[in-house]
Amino acid sequence: MSRALFVCFDSEESALVTGCAAALGLPFDTLMLSGEGGAGDKSFVAGFEAVPPADGLAEALLSLSGQYGRIAFVSSMRSKDLAGRLAGLLDAAMLTDVIAVESADTFHLPMVAGSIVTTAKVTDGTLVFTFRPSNFAKDLPSTTGSTEKIALTPASRTQRTKAAARSGGRPDLAQAKIIVTGGRPLKDAATFEAVLGGLADKLGAAVGATRAAVDSGIAANELQVGQTGKIVAPDLYIAAGVSGSTQHMAGIKDSKIIVAINTDADAPIFESADFGLVQDLFTALPEIQAAAKGT
Amino acid sequence: MRILLPIKRVIDPYAKVKPLGDGSGIDTGNVKFDVNPFDEIAVEEAVRMKEKDPSIETIAISIGGAECEDQLRKCLAMGADKAILVESTREHDPSTIAHELKAWVEELKPDLILMGKQSTDGESNQVGQMLAALLGWPQATYASKITIEGGNIEVVRETDSGEETLTLPLPAVVTTDLRLNEPRYIALPGIIRARNKPLEKATEKSNKEPNIRYTKFQSPPARPAGRKVANVTELLAALSERGVSL
Numbered sequence A: 001m002s003r004a005l006f007v008c009f010d011s012e013e014s015a016l017v018t019g020c021a022a023a024l025g026l027p028f029d030t031l032m033l034s035g036e037g038g039a040g041d042k043s044f045v046a047g048f049e050a051v052p053p054a055d056g057l058a059e060a061l062l063s064l065s066g067q068y069g070r071i072a073f074v075s076s077m078r079s080k081d082l083a084g085r086l087a088g089l090l091d092a093a094m095l096t097d098v099i100a101v102e103s104a105d106t107f108h109l110p111m112v113a114g115s116i117v118t119t120a121k122v123t124d125g126t127l128v129f130t131f132r133p134s135n136f137a138k139d140l141p142s143t144t145g146s147t148e149k150i151a152l153t154p155a156s157r158t159q160r161t162k163a164a165a166r167s168g169g170r171p172d173l174a175q176a177k178i179i180v181t182g183g184r185p186l187k188d189a190a191t192f193e194a195v196l197g198g199l200a201d202k203l204g205a206a207v208g209a210t211r212a213a214v215d216s217g218i219a220a221n222e223l224q225v226g227q228t229g230k231i232v233a234p235d236l237y238i239a240a241g242v243s244g245s246t247q248h249m250a251g252i253k254d255s256k257i258i259v260a261i262n263t264d265a266d267a268p269i270f271e272s273a274d275f276g277l278v279q280d281l282f283t284a285l286p287e288i289q290a291a292a293k294g295t
Numbered sequence B: 001m002r003i004l005l006p007i008k009r010v011i012d013p014y015a016k017v018k019p020l021g022d023g024s025g026i027d028t029g030n031v032k033f034d035v036n037p038f039d040e041i042a043v044e045e046a047v048r049m050k051e052k053d054p055s056i057e058t059i060a061i062s063i064g065g066a067e068c069e070d071q072l073r074k075c076l077a078m079g080a081d082k083a084i085l086v087e088s089t090r091e092h093d094p095s096t097i098a099h100e101l102k103a104w105v106e107e108l109k110p111d112l113i114l115m116g117k118q119s120t121d122g123e124s125n126q127v128g129q130m131l132a133a134l135l136g137w138p139q140a141t142y143a144s145k146i147t148i149e150g151g152n153i154e155v156v157r158e159t160d161s162g163e164e165t166l167t168l169p170l171p172a173v174v175t176t177d178l179r180l181n182e183p184r185y186i187a188l189p190g191i192i193r194a195r196n197k198p199l200e201k202a203t204e205k206s207n208k209e210p211n212i213r214y215t216k217f218q219s220p221p222a223r224p225a226g227r228k229v230a231n232v233t234e235l236l237a238a239l240s241e242r243g244v245s246l
């Protein structure tokens, strides 16, 4: 376990690895699947325009990753897709969503929708893990010793026949400093967009949704925040018409400030919100929008 | 065509759980257990495929204690043809589960493995990908739509940034996301009726040792209690005190 490799899907991720690398306390290199940059002693640049499907890619990564005792990824759907496959090929241990590093073989991770934090010890061999960057220091100084182009040629039997296209020009949930989230009472897509979208745009915020809102077609799937959606940690999280289910809270509890707007003074979300406003969201959000100076 | 459905018995996703006082585990004393919601989605999908094509055979398989029989019975009641309970009370981690499932795949030779993207208690989101890697099969995780056409399967899958479509040759591993379908409701009589469907009990085939040990279970730090504000003006003032001006 002498060295660690941090695998980054894009340049934005390379800024997120230094805190975790420091906590791990091992010398490390980065592999940039797409984008430039990197951190650590050496940065391998693969230069993919679109990162290929996981099955072929994991195999192509074998010879490089085989030299490392710890292989780490920023937690995301795409990284878990690849990391699990790579761990399988390496017959390595894997930990998902590491939130703290005690040592290079002892880690903390959330379980059961964030109700439990467990300590996991790796007893033997290589470890592949994903970590939540919001739980680690950001932008620690890091030198990149050298950059090396690396040619990975995945032979995937899986074909991507239609690529994903992210809708709208709003900030990504994972990166946003402010998130405005709506729940079931937003009624329909047009109302959701008018009431939340307007405020979000004025604040330069990302838009999020509960599973109930996504399930009833009010918001797009990729906007779902929570245990089974995206885990977020913005400076400010505004939840409007959100009851505060365990599954939703599991995705937002590392936010710096949580604001809840709900007509029900007993809604569970008020237990975890820094500031709670018992008011109809259809009057509260426009008032906030009108009062805000905006970006 | 044969579809294998790996099923995990999980803590009821709506239950509130706490660690045991000594931190040695999770206090499940008063907690119900259920089929992992994502596995239920996998069973529902397989049953719907079979409703269209009766030649399809569906087999649910679970690794765990004798009590997993309840969850397998539920899958049979939903419409699975057959169930296998691999009885095991030793400690597992995702890799031991993947190795055990691999051994069963070699025996049962399914064309498709449909399983949850993650378990709602362990939340590791690993077993599907590991199993696919061990078998050398193509994989599609987070499926929200599945179409089988000849020897291929087309999967619309969720990504961090919208939906993409993958086409992969069978045999393959596909893991389910929430929007694939809404599982049917099974009332108790249905579960009782499923009692005469075949449920085979077996012992483990793999002797892979776990390489992860879970040594301590704690509650996460609670967020400090907040306060209510009377109106939007007060809210904005409170935020600005905390250094956020909108």
Ligand SMILES: Cc1cc2nc3c(=O)[nH]c(=O)nc-3n(C[C@H](O)[C@H](O)[C@H](O)COP(=O)(O)OP(=O)(O)OC[C@H]3O[C@@H](n4cnc5c(N)ncnc54)[C@H](O)[C@@H]3O)c2cc1C
Pocket: A182, A183, A184, A185, A209, A210, A211, A212, A213, A224, A225, A226, A227, A228, A229, A230, A240, A241, A242, A243, A244, A245, A246, A247, A248, A251, A261, A262, A263, A264, A267, A279, A280, A281, A282, B013, B014, B037, B120
């Ligand atoms: C396996 C599993 C995984 C899940 N994963 C997730 C997940 O990742 N993310 C997630 O969000 N959920 C998830 N859920 C669902 C979760 O349990 C809840 O059902 C969901 O979060 C509820 O969404 P909601 O708060 O929008 O709706 P509701 O619970 O219906 O709450 C609506 C709230 O709005 C308030 N309200 C009504 N009208 C107004 C108004 N005019 N102004 C202000 N407030 C108003 C009500 O008082 C209520 O509190 C999951 C569930 C399961 C079983």
Ligand SMILES: Nc1ncnc2c1ncn2[C@@H]1O[C@H](COP(=O)(O)O)[C@@H](O)[C@H]1O
Pocket: B005, B006, B007, B008, B009, B036, B038, B039, B061, B062, B063, B064, B094, B097, B114, B115, B116, B117, B118, B119, B120, B122, B123, B124, B125, B126, B127, B128
């Ligand atoms: N003990 C088990 N027996 C059978 N299948 C399992 C078991 N544990 C996990 N799985 C399968 O693996 C999937 C992913 O689980 P996990 O990787 O643990 O989050 C689950 O949705 C199940 O389909």
